[in-house]
Amino acid sequence: DTEVTQTPKHLVMGMTNKKSLKCEQHMGHRAMYWYKQKAKKPPELMFVYSYEKLSINESVPSRFSPECPNSSLLNLHLHALQPEDSALYLCASSQDEESRKLFFGSGTQLSVL
Amino acid sequence: SQQGEEDPQALSIQEGENATMNCSYKTSINNLQWYRQNSGRGLVHLILIRSNEREKHSGRLRVTLDTSKKSSSLLITASRAADTASYFCATAVQGAQKLVFGQGTRLTINP
Numbered sequence: 001d002t003e004v005t006q007t008p009k010h011l012v013m014g015m016t017n018k019k020s021l022k023c024e025q026h027m028g029h030r031a032m033y034w035y036k037q038k039a040k041k042p043p044e045l046m047f048v049y050s051y052e053k054l055s056i057n058e059s060v061p062s063r064f065s066p067e068c069p070n071s072s073l074l075n076l077h078l079h080a081l082q083p084e085d086s087a088l089y090l091c092a093s094s095q096d097e098e099s100r101k102l103f104f105g106s107g108t109q110l111s112v113l
Numbered sequence: 114s115q116q117g118e119e120d121p122q123a124l125s126i127q128e129g130e131n132a133t134m135n136c137s138y139k140t141s142i143n144n145l146q147w148y149r150q151n152s153g154r155g156l157v158h159l160i161l162i163r164s165n166e167r168e169k170h171s172g173r174l175r176v177t178l179d180t181s182k183k184s185s186s187l188l189i190t191a192s193r194a195a196d197t198a199s200y201f202c203a204t205a206v207q208g209a210q211k212l213v214f215g216q217g218t219r220l221t222i223n224p
Contacts, residue, residue, distance in 0.1 A: 004155070006155075040217075040219075041216075041217075042214035043156065043201075044214075048210065055210065056210060090155055090156070092155075100144070100146075100205045101158055101161055102148075102156070102212060103158065105155050106154050106155045107155050
């Protein structure tokens, strides 16, 4: 299994809602990542988890809260988002933080109204 | 901050022609990678070239790396309509624990 699975594929939420994005991989990878991508722009790193511990937070606003319950799962909890947070949110994994060859999920297209 | 600059930003060619896109970067790297992204989808890893390598091939892909000029190129030979996508270079910067993506080249293959 060489897939990274993200759910949901699409999400529309209001600014007062709380929602979560989910990501799962069964490749035994020990590093997992959240990226944010605006249209026609490159992915921008948000968070990195290495061996289930947060290793990088790229100064992301606290309305985004990551969680790594175990080595296969990665969540991104969303609360009180702004319309400018609308974007494609991509999850990725790699064998470890050193290998840096990333396997990406298909993403969650988020719209904040 | 993004350290990769790619050119051209957009490229449109006929099916069967070769497509070349370039990437420049600013700092010392451990490796450079190329990824493909179909519209609204996740990125797919294409090829990785290490800083001590000058050229690498994978199927119809040829990647070169010139560390003295801090640049890389991706050549896709005998292009197909299915190659239509955005292509991103990404650098593993020495001393930094993250991959930094370039701005990308949008490639359109016309049948």
